[in-house]
Amino acid sequence: MTTWFFWAFATVAIVASLVAVWQRRAIVGVLMLVTASSAVAGLYVLLDSPLMAVIQLGAYTAGLAALFLPVLLVLDLPGSTPDSRAVPKGIGLLVVGTLVVELAWAFQRIGGAELPRDDAAAVSAGAVFARLWTDHLPTLAVVVLLGATTVAGAHLVWREGR
Amino acid sequence: MLPDPTLNSYLMLAAVLFAIGAAGVFLQRRFIGALLALQVMLNGVALTFVAAGRYFGGGDGQIHAVATVGLALVQAMFGLAIVVTLVRRRLIAAESVRLP
Numbered sequence: 001m002t003t004w005f006f007w008a009f010a011t012v013a014i015v016a017s018l019v020a021v022w023q024r025r026a027i028v029g030v031l032m033l034v035t036a037s038s039a040v041a042g043l044y045v046l047l048d049s050p051l052m053a054v055i056q057l058g059a060y061t062a063g064l065a066a067l068f069l070p071v072l073l074v075l076d077l078p079g080s081t082p083d084s085r086a087v088p089k090g091i092g093l094l095v096v097g098t099l100v101v102e103l104a105w106a107f108q109r110i111g112g113a114e115l116p117r118d119d120a121a122a123v124s125a126g127a128v129f130a131r132l133w134t135d136h137l138p139t140l141a142v143v144v145l146l147g148a149t150t151v152a153g154a155h156l157v158w159r160e161g162r
Numbered sequence: 163m164l165p166d167p168t169l170n171s172y173l174m175l176a177a178v179l180f181a182i183g184a185a186g187v188f189l190q191r192r193f194i195g196a197l198l199a200l201q202v203m204l205n206g207v208a209l210t211f212v213a214a215g216r217y218f219g220g221g222d223g224q225i226h227a228v229a230t231v232g233l234a235l236v237q238a239m240f241g242l243a244i245v246v247t248l249v250r251r252r253l254i255a256a257e258s259v260r261l262p
Contacts, residue, residue: 002166013175017183017205021182026195047216049224052228056208060235067238115213115217128225131221143228143232146233150237150240153243
């Protein structure tokens with residue numbers, strides 16, 4: 001059953017990501033990104049990381065929807081208006097092609113590694129929280145500080161634009 | 163019959179998501195499209211952290227994934243603030259904002 005769920009979530013994540021990136025309408029792109037993020041949350045459950053799945057769904061996916069959708073609706077975006085490219089297409093294709101070749105080479109070099117199946121390898125949400133507040137407190141502080149700074153900065157930018 | 167997922171399956175999936183996002187960032191014409199592509203990239207990064215954390219044990223992978231999610235929200239927030247500002251000043255139509 002886990003195998004089927006993995007491939008189902010993986011397929012949904014890839015297809016939704018492709019649509020999100022290459023859509024012509026921004027609203028559809030945001031909804032597809034929400035779908036992809038939800039599929040990734042399902043993968044977190046398969047990886048015995050329910051805390052991360054909850055954060056992915058409750059904070060990230062909901063946050064994205066709450067950030068993008070009102071902005072797009074308030075701005076009342078018109079349809080796609082093709083414009084000249086900021087980055088030449090050839091350079092972009094070259095970079096992406098290089099990345100794909102590099103990925104294929106890297107995954108050829110490493111063998112398949114089985115994930116530990118015992119529950120002992122899984123970490124409880126409480127243990128993650130405990131480590132977050134002890135060993136990784138500086139990381140948490142930096143992220144919170146960055147978030148607060150961004151909120152303040154975004155507010156200033158928004159006020160500047162009025 | 164589908165093969166059982168291994169660590170490599172998760173890493174490969176994360177790499178594919180990252181590559182899709184990178185392709186979008188490099189090839190997308192619109193600012194909002196590039197923002198969405200960045201989110202797809204960060205989804206791949208977070209999945210890598212969680213899968214590696216599951217393989218090696220300990221909660222470090224999940225903690226770094228939480229940090230990645232936080233940063234993803236931060237950059238989305240700031241990117242959208244820039245879009246709103248530019249559109250309010252009527253400098254651009256939001257869909258046609260170009261990457262710098």
